[in-house]
Amino acid sequence: LYLKPLAFHIHQNLGRVYPQSKDPFKQMIDLKGDGEATYEKLKKYLAPYRWMAEGENPPVQFLLSGSRPVSVMIEESDHWLKIDGRPEHLGKGYLSDDMPWISQRMGKVISWKGKARISEEDAVALKSLAEQTHKEGKKLRLWGTPDKPEVWDVLREAGVDIIQADDLERLNEYVNERE
Numbered sequence: 650l651y652l653k654p655l656a657f658h659i660h661q662n663l664g665r666v667y668p669q670s671k672d673p674f675k676q677m678i679d680l681k682g683d684g685e686a687t688y689e690k691l692k693k694y695l696a697p698y699r700w701m702a703e704g705e706n707p708p709v710q711f712l713l714s715g716s717r718p719v720s721v722m723i724e725e726s727d728h729w730l731k732i733d734g735r736p737e738h739l740g741k742g743y744l745s746d747d748m749p750w751i752s753q754r755m756g757k758v759i760s761w762k763g764k765a766r767i768s769e770e771d772a773v774a775l776k777s778l779a780e781q782t783h784k785e786g787k788k789l790r791l792w793g794t795p796d797k798p799e800v801w802d803v804l805r806e807a808g809v810d811i812i813q814a815d816d817l818e819r820l821n822e823y824v825n826e827r828e
Contacts, residue, residue, distance in 0.1 A: 655709060666732070673706070675712055676712070679714045679715040682716060683716070684715070689717065713733060714733035728746065733750050734751045734752065736758070737755060738782075743785075750787060750788050751788070753789040753790075754792055756793055758775060758791065759774055762815070767803050775804075779807050787810050792813040793811070798819075
């Protein structure tokens with residue numbers, strides 16, 4: 650359902666999923682259950698599509714989330730599958746090429762729910778996490794965020810790079826209004 654259409658778009662669009670974008674298309678894969686066993690099966694399944702994620706500026710970046718076996722993935726010499734990291738991975742020396750993102754549920758980082766103003770304590774915690782993430786050359790993604798423009802404003806101001814949303818139409822309007 651995903652890989653064949655991706656390959657088709659790459660072949661149709663001069664080696665990119667979206668021809669106007671120079672950045673790789675991010676394909677997240679959420680591993681469930683036994684992460685190591687699932688990872689080994691996934692590598693075999695993705696092998697015919699590996700070409701999409703290789704090279705200096707590949708068209709696709711496969712990011713493994715969920716029960717991904719971080720230590721196993723890091724020990725491999727070949728890192729064409731990337732790791733969706735967590736805040737506890739910061740400061741451990743993981744390269745941004747292997748772990749390009751740090752992701753976390755918003756409620757684990759701050760207690761603010763998007764009502765009223767964000768507290769100074771939460772604003773500092775959010776900005777600190779963004780700064781620490783950026784210092785390592787990684788991007789910050791928060792999920793479980795309220796789909797509200799005022800929340801997106803706070804996240805962008807703090808330095809959150811990837812806004813997770815369920816209401817994609819509303820987020821698209823928000824982004825287009827600000828560009």
